[in-house]
Amino acid sequence: MRTRDDIDVQQAKDELLAFAGKNGAMVCGVAAADAFDAYAPEGFRPTDILPRAQTVVVVGGNPPRAGDWASPLVELQETMGTSDRINALGLRVAKWIEDRLGYYAVFIPPGVNKGNRPFLSIMLAAELSGCGSRSLAWPILHPEYGMLFYSAIVTTLPFPVDGPMPVPACPAPACVQMWEEEATPPCLSTCALDDGGCLGGCLADGRMAERQYDRERCTTRVYTYWIPGFQKSLEAALNEEDKERRKMILYSSFFTRTLWSMTYSAQNQAQCYECVRVCPVGLPYRTKK
Ligand code: SF4
Ligand code: SF4
Structure with a gap:
């Protein structure tokens, strides 16, 4: 399959899948850039991020380990997110597309753009690229691995697209x-x-x-640490007139753990996971001896 400028896009896709897999992706797929138009508002579509965008590459992987799921210590996962690694891979894929194939490629950064919205919905990208499907518990689920972390790259390269999964992982x-x-x-x-x-x-x-x-409601229960936790604690500390009490807030184990989760983990999970912990999708994968 060749395009006007004579790149074999199927070969480029095969190389992409090999590169992503070799560098730690558990899944990799491609969505058409214009597939977002029906779901994402203006300003949050691939072409808003990169003019002439043709496709969106998605890589997924780095879920919490089986032991993390089995641990009764919720503070473990609060402090030790694994999603930063999939973001590092997303950056590498963007660089690889530009250096190796000569097309523009933009890694979608984690975090939010305007109105607390992500630059591009990574969940939508994962769904449209067939890397997983939406669920009643809300995270995107992969039929074999369950919940994964995802990263997306918008590119002008017209990779062959995968499209959504024909059979959703949810309900099991x-x-x-x-x-x-x-x-x-x-x-x-x-x-x-x-x-x-x-x-x-x-x-x-x-x-x-x-x-x-x-x-x-979920946010107020779950985002009690990481960036929102930091903002809440900082506000409490700034409003606290008593010097000793202010010190207690800033040097508390909660505030310290919040700083660890922000700095060491780079990005943390968005949910408390109790709804995902009970989900049977991916259970064999996260069950060990
Ligand atoms: S179980 Fe936790 S993460 Fe899931 S919806 Fe409820 S509060 Fe949110
Ligand atoms: S528990 Fe069942 S219904 Fe709920 S998200 Fe998992 S597969 Fe879907």
Whole structure:
């Protein structure tokens, strides 16, 4: 398959997959840049980031280790995110596309642009590239590995695209069965919207028919460390007039752990994971002796 400027785009894609896999990607896929137009608002589409963007490459991997899932210490995962490694790989892929293939490539940085929105929805990119599918618990799930971290690269190179997965990973067969018996799957029963939790939705004919997520409620429960935790603690410290109490806030183990998670981990998980911990997708992969 050749383009006008005579690059064999299928060969370029094969090389991309090999490079990504060799450098630690567990999954790699490509979405068409214009596929975002139907879902992403203006200002947050691939061509807003890179004029003449043709495709979006997604790499996924570096999930928490099986031992992290098994540990009862939530502070472990708070402090030791693994998503920074997938971002490093995203940067390498962007550099590789430019150096090796001679096309523009922009790594989508983690963090937010305007209005607390990411520069480009990485979840949407992962879905449109077939690296995973959306779930009732909200993270993108890969059928074999469950929850992964993802990184996206916008490029002017017209790689052959993959498109979304034909069969979504969610709901798992066990969840369909639980739904038929109890009218709830494991994730919703862990944090049900109508019971003070954050997740709602339903299955119909063995498929996800509707999903709801109270982002604000989840955020106040989950983002109690990392950058939002730092902002909250700093505000409390700045408003504290008593010098000794101010010192207690700034030198507390909570504030120290928050700084560790921001600086050492670079980026941390967005959720408390309890809804994902009970999810059967990827369970064999994260089950060890
Ligand atoms: S991350 Fe935690 S608080 Fe948020 S939806 Fe999942 S279980 Fe609920
Ligand atoms: S527990 Fe079941 S329904 Fe919930 S996200 Fe996982 S697969 Fe989907």
